[in-house]
Amino acid sequence: QQNEKIISVNATKYSSFRPLLGKLPSVVHMAHDQSLITGSPSIRRRFLNLFIAQFDALYINHLSRYIKAMKNRNILLKNRQQKTLDVWEIEMSKSAHYISLARKKAVEDLNNSSQMTLEKLTNNNYPFSLQYSPSFDESKDNWQEKYLLALQKDRTKDMKFGYTSKGPHRDDFMIHLDNQPAKLFASEGQKRTFLSALRLAEQSLLSQVTKEEAIMNIDDLDIHLDENHQNLLHLHHQL
Numbered sequence: 001q002q003n004e005k006i007i008s009v010n011a012t013k014y015s016s017f018r019p020l021l022g023k024l025p026s027v028v029h030m031a032h033d034q035s036l037i038t039g040s041p042s043i044r045r046r047f048l049n050l051f052i053a054q055f056d057a058l059y060i061n062h063l064s065r066y067i068k069a070m071k072n073r074n075i076l077l078k079n080r081q082q083k084t085l086d087v088w089e090i091e092m093s094k095s096a097h098y099i100s101l102a103r104k105k106a107v108e109d110l111n112n113s114s115q116m117t118l119e120k121l122t123n124n125n126y127p128f129s130l131q132y133s134p135s136f137d138e139s140k141d142n143w144q145e146k147y148l149l150a151l152q153k154d155r156t157k158d159m160k161f162g163y164t165s166k167g168p169h170r171d172d173f174m175i176h177l178d179n180q181p182a183k184l185f186a187s188e189g190q191k192r193t194f195l196s197a198l199r200l201a202e203q204s205l206l207s208q209v210t211k212e213e214a215i216m217n218i219d220d221l222d223i224h225l226d227e228n229h230q231n232l233l234h235l236h237h238q239l
Contacts, residue, residue, distance in 0.1 A: 113201035135170035
């Protein structure tokens with residue numbers, strides 16, 4: 001309304017878009033999806049965050065708490081103040097494990113689902129795979145305690161650079177073709193086909209977990225798939 005943006009659902013007003021996540025499960029497949037393969041880890045983290053947030057409200061709460069605590073820790077690091085570092089490090093450790101476990105499972109599920117879709121689209125010609133790459137090993141026993149110890153151990157180094165060097169804010173996932181980095185070894189056509197399979201996997205998983213058919217939005221199908229793969233895609237949906 002004029003200069004004011006209003007977000008509301010069923011006459012309830014919200015101050016941010018966060019409560020809308022998951023209200024209408026959906027996937028958007030656009031040309032710039034190429035950046036999921038060629039771009040920075042932050043792009044892949046954002047992809048995971050938006051995917052998980054649509055069916056796991058607790059994930060968003062943990063992510064918000066973690067980011068807030070990390071920002072406060074970074075301010076103290078830059079100002080070389082150790083007085084209240086413990087408070088923020090404990091807060092970070094409480095949420096970091098949940099975030100890492102949720103991302104690990106999401107990548108595993110997306111990997112399995114996208115591979116099944118690729119079998120239909122390419123007759124097993126494109127052996128792509130996804131692998132979660134955490135900044136701190138989530139498989140360790142007593143993960144929360146060990147992450148807290150790692151933060152404390154890294155204080156001197158982190159204070160030197162002015163930021164937190166370990167944690168979910170530095171996670172990534174690798175996209176491989178035949179166990180080689182897809183960024184370097186996949187052709188443009190292979191990348192486009194894989195990304196279509198990944199988005200279809202995202203739609204399928206969202207539909208399963210939310211018990212509601214997720215909406216697939218595709219910006220110009222011709223950009224993503226050639227005629228042969230488009231025909232295989234249509235056949236896949238008919239099946």
